[in-house]
Amino acid sequence: MAEEQKKRKKRKTATKAAASIGPMVKESITSTIRAREEGKQKIAYTFIVCQHDEILRAMDIVPVWTENYSGICGAKRDAERFLQRAESLGFSRSLCTYALCGLGFDQWREELGEMPPDAPWGGQVRPDFMISSGQILCDPRSKWYQAAQQFMPDVPIYNIDLPYPLFDPKRDHREVWGYYHRYIVKELRGLVSFLEEQTGKKMDYDRLRELVDLGDRTWNLIHETYELRRAVPCPMGTGDAMNTMVPMCFMMGTQEAYDFYLDLNKELKEKIARGEGEVEEEKYRLLWGGGLPAWYALNDFNYFNSKGASFPAETTYRMVVPLYEMDIPETNDPIEHLAWRWLGYWTFWYEKARKRPGSEPDVERLIQYIEDYKIDGVVMHEAFSCRTWHVGLIWQLHQLAKIYKPIPVLVLGKEGKKEKKQRELPSLVLESDIIDITSYSEVDTRNKIDAFIETLESLRRARAA
Amino acid sequence: MNKQSKGMAKVERYYENYGSRARELSAEGKKVIGYVCSFAPLEMITASGCIPFRLRGDIHEPITKGDTLLETIVCPYYRSCFDLAVKHRYEFLSGMVIPHACDSMVRSFSVWSYSLNLPYFQFVNTPSVVKDSSFEFFNEELKTYKKSLEEFVGKKITDDDLAGAIQLHNENRNKARAVYEFRKPDPPLITGQELAKTLLACSSLPIEESNRLLDEVLEEVGQRKKSPLGKGPRILIDGACIDNAELAGLVEDLGASVVADTICNGSRDYWPKVDEKKPPIEALADRYLDKLNCPKTYRENKTGNFEEDIKARFADIGFTAKEFQVDGAIIYLYRYCDPFGFEVPARKAYYELIHVPLLHLEDLYSAGTIGQLRTRIQAFLEMIG
């Protein structure tokens, strides 16, 4: 059966850009293996969304994004053997399966002294050092590499503590973010010294400034490009966005990433001009409202598409807003800027949330997308192994329901009279995992999708009536 | 029930009727502030004139309402606490403090605060690394925390208030540590169950009352001539938040004695003290950042060697095992507990290093699993016996 599953067809993408991602990821993995062989650059294990991409690039470090590799194993439906290995070491299956897959893989590679047999895309190379990023994002980010040191005790770790203030409806976060900023700046400077020590090179701050500028421009470009998806019909859906996230997450601060989004931008504009949507006849516009995807089941997006449902927006892997809309202080120091970027990213919706009693930043974000993208329904994915992105989803849906209820939608009634109707958004919560395929059932998932589509359909009719 | 009961009888009463005293005090107009984890700086609550109260779950109560608001991928202990809270078991609370300890806590913070809707709700963002910069940050964070309490009670918290609270809490820790001494004889003079109940009862009381209760327990147990237990293997319980005496009871039912622990509702919380010589905020930062030994706090491996690393990280386990002459250890963890879950292999390796046999149990938080635990624990005791 493993064979049957592996032989699944490649997912059909709506955009050429998304289709080009596969080879790009493969090349990025291969390039780390090449770098290891050549031995000229230092290789670092690290995590995405930490605002340190430009620092790594400026120091010529080759980043190995360990979540990425686990995701690849998952997408190839070949994570199970690594997960099992981690379990046999004593790690519980209830922990982050990215981490388990990575740990299982590393342990195996270290035990063999070479890549495990048939390692997907050649395997994940041994790093020279590891950069953890603990604190608020998630525990695995500070515990995973520490656990990996059991098999690689000689590989040092730098743990950047990256906090941001949690949302408090009663307090303006700007009252406290000064000392948060100071701390993060120190942490990032600490990272720079660590890298200088490891590489024996000094940081070239001019180069860093350039790269940060490039990163900023990419950030804004991504936002503008994704906003094009507001078009009806929507030219690109979340299924594709789960591919086009690659340069955003793994290549920030490179020209290549910038160029990729330039191309995507162009492609989307062309499609819009031609009136070409992700699906042939767009009936429903859905929001991917939370959760990392099940990487082995991206085909489910095509299933949605086959029913006329498109996903113009998602909250996963997205720059919240362009940087110029963020209310963060200007500075010439690139490190200080990175720290502000981090804080700005996490606190962007706070102010809005404070103004609407009972709301929450994440809920505000959903509302914004629902309105901007003319959304008919929300789909979320609850992956059992990651608390960070998957706790609070029920709550958000509850809040959303409360907030949406009173919004009256005016429709033309039977005798041509205007009537108030309540607008309610149906939602669907899919349950499985990011890469643990044993938690997934295609039959169940598709059943749920069918029922959800029927729900959308009956609402559509009700509105039309 | 006899309200005049003393010592262990009083412990039993407060344990069984958890929160009864806090409820009375709240009816008298006192403000009770709930917390859930050893990282919540209690001295600040005491200094503000409020009463710190540690929430407990209930393994006999199925989680129902809580599950309608919070995902089941949160650690079951924490879900149970939440469930009881939303079922109004802790209706006497005026506020809550939730520290940054694990993903389960951080991620469910807003769900808690909205669902309970208490006048006071504060998140204390404890850093996860120990460095100069994190001390500076944590000092600031503690000041924010202090300010929030001041606003809530409407009065300043002075350094003297803090110093007084620190002294009281240190006293409490000294007394708790003294209770542990009764575990040293073989068989121990106090059962693991009794000790667990004592510390739990204490965490439901204002600090002065807790101190008095500990005095009574010390006196009562001090008079014992004979152990309540037979001679059996001496067990250390290693784990996170174990807020009931059931596990110890089960182990002792099977013929062993629980003589040591590293748990949050035990030595992790009660042993480390605050330095009374330092300025209060700094001293608190020092205790809660560095002295509390929890996997949540990342400790750098400076040796480049796995063995040395675990020796450094888990030294306290080794000392405890030696001091209390343990024959075996049980790591008891809940599913979905990230900070501890990632350390299981390293901890296992450490126990091998110090030649203490180990049983690893991963559990849900439910009385329904006791039968399953029984067989595993009994088999383990047979293995080491």
Place this chain on the structure above:
Amino acid sequence: MVWVMGIDIGSAFSKGVLLKDKEVHGYFECPSGGDFALTSERIKKGLLSGADLSEQDIVYTLATGFGSQMVGYADEVKTDISCHAKGIHHFFTTARTGIDIGDLYSKVFRMDENGNVINFVLSGKCAGGSGRIFQVIAKVLQVKVEDMGPLSLKSKKRVDFSTGCAVFAESEAISRIAEGVSKEDLLAGIHRALAAQLHSMAERVILEKDLVMVGGGARDAGLVRAMEEITGYSVLVPPQPHMTAALGAALLALDSLEDRKSP
């Protein structure tokens, strides 16, 4: 005169409803067995022969349920959520939340004032929270499934039931009985446990009055009572609650015919 059929092939029982214009003209039910294609033929025959009709007389058939794909003669297939909602709306226009306790799955859905589904959840990855447990327990206690509800209502003292597994429920029930727990109390415990599970599910879509229970499990008065206790709402149950989906399917078949006529 328009004849339509609604066919619900459930995992345990299959049900069919025959409508003449908008009137119910006949019901038919039988165990599903393993061969759904065969079962669906049986239902068709049963419905037709009961009304003395031939296949040509039926203008439209809508199938639903676990085995709906196997109904070869269906003109359309819909999920049982939509069908249940439609069926419920037929009886109770005030219904806003529906709970269906089927054999393998349970479902909770919310409806608007027109019987359109606006939100729903399905039970998880385990048969633990569905109606099957009743069959398992009925076998152990040697009582008829129909009698379990009335028995449980007589309970004086509810016992806690710890197993979530529908299979192990059997042995837990056996040992509880051996310990001297009465059938009534045991059943009340099981009903309570199941109702608690259903309640958590229901709260996920935000439970709203009126509450209606359908599916085979809704025939169990003990479960219905437990549900009322836990939610604090009174629970409505349509006549023949296990037929609701088949009825809804037939009503939806009429709607589809309408749509065809007036595109």
Place this chain on the structure above:
Amino acid sequence: MEYYAGIDIGSTMTKAVILAEEIVASVIGPTGPEHRRLANKVMEEALRRAGLALESITYIISTGYGRINVPFADKQVTEISCHARGVGSLFPQARTVIDIGGQDSKAITIDANGRPTNFIMNDKCAAGSGRFIEVIADSLGVKLEEMGDISLRSTHPAKISNICTIWAQQEVAARLAEGVPVPDLVAGIHEALADRVARMAKRLKVEKEVVLTGGGAKNKGLLKALSEQLGCEILVPPEPLITGALGAALLGKDIVQKALKSGKRPETKKRTLEEAKLH
């Protein structure tokens, strides 16, 4: 002559062994609801077969799921130690024991003396136990004893995609209707269970020799599937069901001999063959 008895009250089967130098008598019977109370009846039967009176038994150990309901046992020991000891005596070279019982399955690593060094068990979900096969056999109308042979006749085992026992039962019914041959389905069911057991076992270090005990070991199909999953040959005791009871009797013997060596009689209970009182 000293006699030792081991009595194993399993979730499904009750087993008793009386031992001197060799096995003198053994009994295997179902654990009905009343048998949880009536361990005395099983003991009586064993004594009858051995031609012994209760007084002549030096030491009695009870084990298994219902071990606490044996009022005349001198000691209660878990199935883990008993299976380990039993297997150790039959196969001294065994290092891993896998036990598939009616309500749980477990893997135990053992040392050269038949002492457990580590173990892991699954008792939360029926899908990982012998019950899984029973439920399917029942719904197929096949005798449990025949399931193994039937599965060996399969040429293309069908993949069973549902984990839950009850859903799998449904799946089997549906596939049967589609025309999938019974042997292929049965083989698929065995593979599914073997897969779950092997996964669990792999969480320990599985070392050779591997021995399968418990009722599951009576099933050749399961044995084959499991040995494929683990990639090694698996040994089976002549009567796998009694391994636990045998181990219990042997552990009793160990206790007595140790006591005798130090010149004492072991502590035993005053015994009468009474019913257990259950609460």
